[in-house]
Amino acid sequence: MRDNTQEQLHRLRSLRTAAGLTIEELAARSGVSVRTIGGIERHTIRRPHPGTLRALGTALGLDGPGTGRLRAADEQVGGVTGLPGVTPHFTGRHADLAWLTARLGHSRAVQLIGLPGVGTTTLAVQAATRLADRFPDGVRFLGPVGDATAATIARRLLPAAAPASTGSDPVALGAYRDLVRARRMLVVLDGVRATRQVGPLLPADAAAVTLVTGGPPLAELPEADRRLVPPLPPADARAALTAMVEGSTPAPAVAELAACCAGLPLALRVTANRLLTRPQWSAQWLIDRLTRPDRVLGALVAGDLSVRDAFERAYAGLPSPARRALRLLPRLVGPAPAEAGFLDLAERGWLTPGRDHRYRPHPLVNAFARVVPGT
Incomplete structure (x- = not known):
């Protein structure tokens, strides 16, 4: 049986940032010192006191049993933190939530795409929290996925005691596909960067539903199951x-x-x-x-x-044509043309459609394009 203690603790930062909290704000809410929280996130504090974890779980909006999401436990699903608490002051997004409510009831997978910082994680957590009772086998949250392979994601989502969780890549992927065929659960994969990370995890006959945030549009999904999340009006x-x-x-x-x-x-x-x-x-x-x-x-x-920083992390995951197009933005006169790299940016929400098949960057994208390396 593998020890997930460090893997669980290292996800404190993803829970905190998904809740929109700085270290200082989490310290004020929890009564845990800034130094201790920083030590847990930097992995220099490897075995924090259980009371510390309970305080952090409560401050993050996790329910009583949910505070165990910050601990390793034999019965937990490997690598899963559980849903972060919903973000305070969540506003609007009525059309996006209505779309998610409809699609999560009829699709095996849906995807939220958007500009860095636009709130796809917050929206996914809000929807998953509201709709959790639809999924009798629970909700699983994993993120940020980063550069993890499909097999690594599968291992993290399999029960820690499952032999396949330490098996070869094909064994782990096969066991995960069997799991999502057998269980009516919601899996939230947050911060995906590439289609190859997700495709092998989506069998056509899955009983589970997978909600993906980030990445380019997944070719495995019909257009009706993908949504570009815009900035707030x-x-x-x-x-x-x-x-x-x-x-x-x-x-x-x-x-x-x-x-x-x-x-x-x-x-x-x-x-x-x-x-x-x-x-x-x-x-x-x-x-x-x-x-x-x-x-x-x-x-x-x-x-x-x-x-x-959010833009720089996302920029690093863009394909080369999109990075080149972004660096060209400060030199353009007028809107961006409908050409390969600019279309890549538009697919991810960095640019929005204008007139005559041309695209306009978000104002903060324009500001970032001025300082991105290579411009």
């Missing part, structure tokens, strides 16, 4: 930021700040964090920085939450 962005700042900022400034964030939920979260934790800085001071393309990404950093 202006009214929802203002409402979200208003709720986050809890009355600490005048409404006109909130509206202007929300517009600067261009509907990107991660940018809104960082902005709220800066307003709440730096009361000595005026809202206008922050507006002045967010309205300057050369300073906006530097301003959208709060603790270890960073819009630029």
